[in-house]
Amino acid sequence: MRYLLSNLPLPIGREASSLTGVLADALGLPESNFSRARLERRSLDARHKGSIRFLISVSFDSSMEVPEGSVPLGLQLTLAPPALPFLVNPLSRKGKVVIVGSGPAGTFCALRCLDYGLQPIILERGPSMSDRVQGINALWKDAQLKPNANAQFGEGGAGTFSDGKLTTRIGHPATRYVIDTFVRFGAHPRISYLAKPHVGTDVIRKCSVLIRKDAEKRGAIYRWNAKLVDLEVTQGKVTGAILENGEIISCDALVLAPGHSARDTFEMLHHRGVAMKQKPFAMGVRIEHPQDLIDKAQYGPNRGHPSLPPADYKLVCNLGLNRATYSFCMCPGGEVTQCTSEEGACVVNGMSNEARDSGFANSGLVAKVNTSDFGSEHLLGGMYFQRFWEHKAFQSAQETYGAPAMSVKDFMSGKPSGKLPSSSFQPFTIPADITQCLPPFVEDQIRQSLPTFDKKIHGYTSSQAILIALESRTSSPIQLLRDAQGQSLSHPQLYPCGEGAGFAGGITSAAVDGIRVAEWIAQSFGAEPFLPFEKQVNPKELVNEY
Known part of the structure; x- marks a missing residue:
């Protein structure tokens, strides 16, 4: 049987101790009773400066039932929840998906689309990472601005050149999908259990490139310096993205994840009459x-x-x-x-x-x-x-x-x-x-x-x-309005997504929103709802997520 022991205090300096030994000390049982112990969460309790400690949660197997009387006051012992499966079956109908923005929302929307066998086109108004870094260095070292290659625009979006924090309060099951993805592509494994996971700008930058290269191997197409300037609308539905060079890319679903600084995009959407409100x-x-x-x-x-x-x-x-x-x-x-x-x-x-x-x-x-x-x-x-x-x-x-x-x-x-x-x-x-x-x-x-x-x-x-x-750019000043299937209230087949659309408040919640939008798109193409990801996000949980 697999258990989860929560709220277990651990003095600073003991965090490298054997987990089975920590469990044995806490529960007063032989260490041999425990196997496959795994650290699930670790937070820092610094409320009392003279006795700072960690609080940890540990999952473990035990061949014997752990008696209730062995659990000290203040600790909580429950059955460990089963690991969520993320695998889905590829769709038989494969519509064309275009995603505007390569930040966390656009990236994780693309990854989930790929899970369903869809091959999205990702449009990014800025350049790929190497050229973006040159633009950022020009600003930070020489005070010269490149409007489409800076800390807001370019591969990875604004989150790539912020703090790389993955802290979130939304409690959505897809959060694990996001964390696991960052670990798989280079983030330190400790982010999987830290209460305040932090990747760092230097590392998340590398993760973004590796995630993109893997997505390309799976069939995603990335277009750099591809700025959206208008929507193609046919019989009231969005059917394509119009680029600055005049090119029209047709689609069955257009995901709009431009970030909170795409002000010319907001002006275009307002001109088009896309449903929105002040925020x-x-x-x-x-x-x-x-x-x-x-x-x-x-x-x-x-x-x-x-x-x-x-x-x-x-x-x-x-x-x-x-x-x-x-x-x-x-x-x-x-x-x-x-x-x-x-x-x-x-x-x-x-x-x-x-x-x-x-x-x-x-x-x-x-x-x-x-x-x-x-x-x-x-x-x-x-x-x-x-x-x-x-x-x-x-x-x-x-x-x-x-x-x-x-x-x-x-x-x-x-x-x-x-x-x-x-x-x-x-x-x-x-x-x-x-x-x-x-x-x-x-x-x-x-x-x-x-x-x-x-x-x-x-x-x-x-x-x-x-x-x-x-x-001044703490969050988007607007929210694009969408229905229960994730589509714009005014423009069907347009899917507002992420922080710029007003549905997220940080890297992780933006990524989760991208996953939710991908699920809605998959359902529009005939997929059954993926029940583990059906949880709704309370907008109040997105306020000051940092």
Whole structure:
């Protein structure tokens, strides 16, 4: 019989111990009673700085029934759930599928289509990885922007040049499909059990290329620098993708997974009358500290213990009805980067490599932006709101692709000194009064929250802390509306998908949404519903997934 023992405390330093030995100690039974022990989950419990520990879940086989009386208080013993099968039978009817976007949503939609024997065409407006890296280096090292080869566009999508975190709260069975795929193509196996799995920008970049090459071997076709500019519509149904060069690629299903920064695509969809609605998001700055300061605040006397990773944090300060400031996409051991995709704009984000060894810790520090804040009832009002403030940030950076920055101390005092703490930002920071590039209500919320956050993390507002503007691409400013079969409410055979369409909030949830869309497409071609993946995703679980 196979069991699952959950909530088992493990002192730091013992994580390399034999799992059967840990089980024997916990249950007071001979180690010989346990076999095929597997670590299913490991989280870090740092609530008590003097007694930091891991909490683990272990599955194991036992030829003898484990007596209930042997399970200590606080632990939970259940029968281990069976492993989910992901295999499906190829379809007899093989319709033509075109997928717009090669980010997590588009990629995993393509992989699941391949499982059904479909051979999708993936259209990516940017270049393949090698050319994309050249474009990103031009921006980060030389402050020269290439609008279709940057941290938003190109092979792998925006998630490839963010933090590579796979943390999610959606609890969908397809999450295992996503994690297993990344491990199979080069991610460290530990992401399969870590409560906060992290691949790293350097590794996820390589994974993306290997996944694509395998997909090509299975029949997928990738088209680089292939920008969607219009939809072919026949008798009310979407029947093709029209590219910038005038080429029309016909299809039976068009998956739209362009990412949250494809603003010209959003404008085309609005012009076409594709059903959509405004969606709230968040906006603010990146805050950065020395990693050692965060480690000391979070780990106390255990700071520097070899079993402990660089410390992270998650902060929220509620400020009344529909107002809050919170940390977003916190990157321990990471760096802050320029992530604009439009000329004359400044957009920052955080990322980290697998080793998380930059010596800095950064996080988005963002405030809620409600649809009522857009100042417009236009369906793209949120997008234009983002763009306005991104242009303000560019002006504050002296019209360069550096970023305006200000010490936290100066921000709180309201007196810019022109002096900046050390920062990891690429390509360069420029001393500025960042209040000039923040909506006043966002500035006010951040200002109110900082003293609260300093009480939670000592030194959060110290002289070593820096604010870098503008963090504006936290999520899509629109949601494309779709029916119970995943198709656009206004344009049948168009399948809105992923974060850009407003149905995801990070790499994993975007990938899962891509899988769900592939399942809907397969069903439209005659497949039976794949019941393990039929779970619906609660939209509330996508908010601040990071």
